[in-house]
Amino acid sequence: MPSTKLHVLLLNQPFYPDVVSTAQLAKDLADDLVRRGHRVTAVASRSIYGQVGASLPAREPIPVYGDGPAPVGLIDIHRVGASLFGKAGYAARAVDFGLFYLLALVKVLTLPRADVVVSFSTPPFIAMVGLISRWLRGSKAIYWVMDLYPDAPVACGILPAGSLGVRIMERVSRFLLRRSDVSVVLGRCMRTRAVGKGVPPEKVKLIPVWGEGGPAPDGPNPYRERWAPKGEFVVMYSGNFGLGHEAGTILGAMRRLENDKAIKFVFVGGGKRRAEVEAFIAQHTLTNAVWEDYQPRKKLSQSLAAGDVHLISLREGAEGVMVPSKLYGILAAGRPSVFIGHPTSEVARVLSEHDAGLSLREGDADGLAKVLRELKADTAKREQLGANAKVALAGRFDRATACRQWVELIEQIAAPAAAPAPTAAERPASP
Numbered sequence: 001m002p003s004t005k006l007h008v009l010l011l012n013q014p015f016y017p018d019v020v021s022t023a024q025l026a027k028d029l030a031d032d033l034v035r036r037g038h039r040v041t042a043v044a045s046r047s048i049y050g051q052v053g054a055s056l057p058a059r060e061p062i063p064v065y066g067d068g069p070a071p072v073g074l075i076d077i078h079r080v081g082a083s084l085f086g087k088a089g090y091a092a093r094a095v096d097f098g099l100f101y102l103l104a105l106v107k108v109l110t111l112p113r114a115d116v117v118v119s120f121s122t123p124p125f126i127a128m129v130g131l132i133s134r135w136l137r138g139s140k141a142i143y144w145v146m147d148l149y150p151d152a153p154v155a156c157g158i159l160p161a162g163s164l165g166v167r168i169m170e171r172v173s174r175f176l177l178r179r180s181d182v183s184v185v186l187g188r189c190m191r192t193r194a195v196g197k198g199v200p201p202e203k204v205k206l207i208p209v210w211g212e213g214g215p216a217p218d219g220p221n222p223y224r225e226r227w228a229p230k231g232e233f234v235v236m237y238s239g240n241f242g243l244g245h246e247a248g249t250i251l252g253a254m255r256r257l258e259n260d261k262a263i264k265f266v267f268v269g270g271g272k273r274r275a276e277v278e279a280f281i282a283q284h285t286l287t288n289a290v291w292e293d294y295q296p297r298k299k300l301s302q303s304l305a306a307g308d309v310h311l312i313s314l315r316e317g318a319e320g321v322m323v324p325s326k327l328y329g330i331l332a333a334g335r336p337s338v339f340i341g342h343p344t345s346e347v348a349r350v351l352s353e354h355d356a357g358l359s360l361r362e363g364d365a366d367g368l369a370k371v372l373r374e375l376k377a378d379t380a381k382r383e384q385l386g387a388n389a390k391v392a393l394a395g396r397f398d399r400a401t402a403c404r405q406w407v408e409l410i411e412q413i414a415a416p417a418a419a420p421a422p423t424a425a426e427r428p429a430s431p
Contacts, residue, residue, distance in 0.1 A: 002036065002037060002038070002411055004411075004414070004415075005037055005038055005039065006038045006039070006115040006116060006410065006411070006414050007038070007039045007040075007041065007112065007113070007114045007115050007116075008033050008038055008039070008040050008041070008114060008115065008116045008117075008118065008410060009040075009041045009042070009043060009108065009111070009114035009116070009117045009118070009133075009139075010026050010029070010030060010040065010041070010042045010043070010118050010120075011042075011043050011044075011104060011108065011117060011118065011119045011120065011126060011129060011130060012026050012042075012044060012119075012120035012122055012126075013044060013045045013049060013100055013120075013122045013123055013126070014044060014045065014048070014049040014122065015027065015042045015044035015045075015077060015079075016042075016062060016075075016077070017056075018044075018048055018049050019294050019296075019297065020049050020240070021209070021239070021240065021325050022120055022122055022146055023044075023049070024297060025209055025210070025325075026042065026120070027075075028210070028399055028403060029118075029403055029406050029407075030042060030064075030075045031064050031075070032403040032404075032406070032407055033407060033410070034064040034072065034073040034074070034075060035064060035066055035072055035073070036407055037073075038410075039073075039076075040073075040075050040076070041075075041076045041077075041078065041111060041112075041114065042075055042076070042077045042078070043078050043079075043080065043104050043107050043108055043111075044077060044078075044079050044080075045079060045080065045081055045082075045100055046058060046079040046080065046081060046082055047081070047082055049122075054079075054081070054082030056079050057079065058078070058079050058080070059076075059077065059078055059079070060077045060079070061074045061075070061076055061077070062074060062075040062077060078107055078111065080100065080103035080104055080106075080107050081099050081100050081103045081104075082099075096123075097123035097124070100123060100126075101123065101126065101128075101129070104126065104129055105129045105132065108129055108130075108132075108133050109132070109133065109136065109137070113137045113138070113139065114133065114137075114139050115139060115140065115414045116139060116140045116141075116142060116410050116413060116414050117129070117130040117133050117134070117139045117140070117141055117142070118130070118142045118144055118410070119141065119142070119143055119144065119180075120144045120146055121143075121144070121145055121146045121147050121148075121149065122146065124147075124149040124150075124152075124169075125149065125169075125172055125173070125176065127141070127143040127176045127180060128172075128176060130142070130143065130180070131176065131179055131180065134181070140181045140413045140414055141179075141180045141181050142180065142181060142182055142183075142184060142409070142410070142413060143176055143177065143180040143182070143183040143184070144184045145177075145183055145184060145185050145186070145190065145194065146186070146322070147244075147321065147322045148173065148190065148193060148194070148320070148321045148322070149169060149173055150165075150166045150169035150170055150173065151173075151193065151320075151321040152244060152318070152321050152322060154166060155244060155315060155317045155318040155321050156242075156243040156244050156315065156318070157243070158243065173197065174197045174198060174199075177194055177197055177199045177203075177204075178197075178198065178199055178200075178203070180203070181203070181413055182203055182204070182205050182409065182413060183199065183203060183204050183205070184205050184206075184207050184406075184409070185204060185205070185206055185207075186206075186207075186208055186209055186322075186323035186325070186346065187206070187208065187320070187323040187345075187346025187349075188206065188346055188349065189319045189320035189323070189344055189345055189346050189349075190206075190320045190321070190322075190323055190346070191204055191206050192320060193320040193321065205409060207402055207405045207406060207409070208323075208328065208346075208396070208397050208402060209323075209325045209328060209397075209402065210328055210397055210398055210399040210401070210402040210403070211328035211329045211330075211331050211332030211333075211393050211397055211398055211399070221302050221305060221306055222302065223295075223299075223302050223303050223305075223306035224305075224306040227264065227266050227290070227292075227306055228264060228306070231262075232261075232262055232263065232264040233262055233263045233264070233308050233309075233372075233375075233376040234264055234266055234306055234307045234308050234309075235263060235264065235265045235266070235307070235308070235309055235310075235311060235372055236265075236266045236267075236268065236304070236306065236307030236308075236309070236310050236311065237250065237265070237266075237267045237268070237269075237310070237311045237312075237313075238267075238268045238269055238303065238304060238307070238310065238326060238329070238330075239268070239269045239271075239324075239325075239326040239329075240269055240270065240271040240326075241267065241269060241270070241271035241272070241273040241274055241277065242271040242272045242273060243272045243273065243315075244314060244315055244318045244321070244322050245271070245273060245313045245314060245315065245324070246313040246314060246315045246316070246340050246341065246362050247273050247276060247277060247313070248362075248363065248365070249313065249340045249360070249362055249363055249364060249365050249368055250265075250277075250311055250313060250340065250365075250368070251277065251280050251365075252365025252366075252368070252369075253365045253368040253369040253372065254280075254281075254286060254288065254289055255284060255286075255365075256365060256366065256369040257288060257369050257372065257373075258284070258286055258287070258288050260288070260373075261287075261288070262376070263288060263372065263373075263376060264288055264289070264290070265288060265289040265290070266289075266290055266292065266306070266307065267289070267290070267291040267292065268291075268292045268293075268294070268295060268303060269293075269294050270293070270294060274291065277289075277291065278291055300329065301332070301333060304329055304330060304332075304333035304335065305333050305334075305335065307333075307335055308335070308375070308376070308382065309335065309336050309337070309338060309372065309375050309382065310326075310330045310335050310336070310337045310338070311337070311338055311339075311340070312324050312326055312327055312330070312337050312338070312339045312340070312341075312347055313339070313340040313341060313362075314339075314340070314341035314342070314345055314347065315341070315362065316341060316342045316361070316362045317342075318341075319341065319342045319344050319345035319346075320344075320345075323345075323346045323347070324347055327339075327347050327350065327351075327397075328393065328397045330389065331356060331389040331390065331392055331393040331397060332390075332393050332398070333389075334386045334387065334389055334390040335386050335389060336356060336357045336358075336375065336382055336385030336386050336389060337351055337356065337357035337358075337389070338357055338358050338359070338360065338368065338371055338372070338375075339351055339357060339358070339359040339360070340359075340360050340361070340362055340364075340368065341359070341361075341362060342361070342362075343359060343361075347359075350392065350397075353392075354388055354389070354391070354392035355384075355385065355388045356385055356386075356388045356389040356392050357385055357389070358371055
């Protein structure tokens with residue numbers, strides 16, 4: 001146990017029981033901090049991310065368990081505000097974000113002082129609240145960069161590059177990155193972008209997010225029975241399918257393979273591109289594709305294991321702006337991946353370095369269809385890639401490893417500076 005018990009505050013719009021990735025990652029880190037003996041407070045929204053209204057209690061203590069039946073501590077969740085518009089539009093979301101900024105700032109400044117404030121990037125620039133706590137209350141400020149702004153909306157085509165608004169947001173982004181005690185990024189490509197914004201390299205720490213789920217339990221897989229009742233080869237896309245993810249290549253491959261009844265595309269999750277994919281399936285009356293809602297986290301290992309191969313995509317130009325976290329759950333499930341995106345992306349690099357999958361460039365629908373046919377036919381290769389994925393996870397991208405790095409970083413940042421060695425004039429005179 002640490003010699004000093006810290007008060008750590010996690011600041012992110014979604015938190016437990018929300019199912020989005022950042023909420024689950026935050027809960028994992030909070031659990032490990034509590035088990036380590038620290039006090040953890042979370043400030044989040046009363047709304048489920050993307051939904052309208054406030055359905056969650058304003059305050060909720062969540063017990064954290066260790067090896068025994070009794071809880072070892074609590075996560076004290078404070079929730080503020082309500083989503084007025086959900087995902088009705090960008091202007092409406094900006095209003096929701098603004099309300100959360102204001103109420104979260106008040107909450108952080110009126111709660112007992114935190115030794116460390118860990119701010120995520122939802123909503124964008126909420127790390128400014130962490131900095132204000134640093135200036136006014138002496139807290140340490142850690143910026144957990146899940147997505148870089150304004151780079152993300154520019155890469156997704158939402159905001160025009162070089163516009164006045166983008167230039168202003170870029171100045172804010174650089175300010176937050178430089179003034180935080182440390183910024184934690186998710187991949188080497190993101191680290192390069194952060195350092196390129198003028199952030200001292202020693203203030204940028206790379207800690208990857210971790211794999212959720214794990215190997216599927218033994219026995220029949222109900223998802224497999226539901227999605228591949230005739231033993232079809234399941235090509236799965238699991239998780240968020242947002243504007244930063246490339247869809248055209250996948251849709252093109254679906255058309256090219258529509259007459260192969262032994263191949264089935266299964267999409268599991270949500271995101272901005274869900275309507276686009278479902279409309280494409282309906283428009284072309286595809287029978288080789290289906291979309292399912294997010295599955296409970298406790299069943300994620302079974303859901304991921306139902307896929308024979310998984311798809312990951314990222315729009316070219318977004319490498320380093322975001323790092324798809326779905327890769328690490330796929331590694332945990334022991335399944336191979338096919339990545340569509342730029343080869344400098346962290347996903348492409350991990351798959352190549354560990355021989356855990358294949359990568360293709362955006363727009364290569366013919367190549368994707370060909371690769372999927374080959375993987376379907378070559379069981380030995382598919383199983384070897386999946387075995388390599390499991391090996392890649394251990395000690396690098398698993399929860400225990402990543403959370404340990406996080407706990408060590410927080411304790412190091414919060415530790416008081418070592419007293420300087422006395423000068424010659426300050427040393428006591430020899431007798």
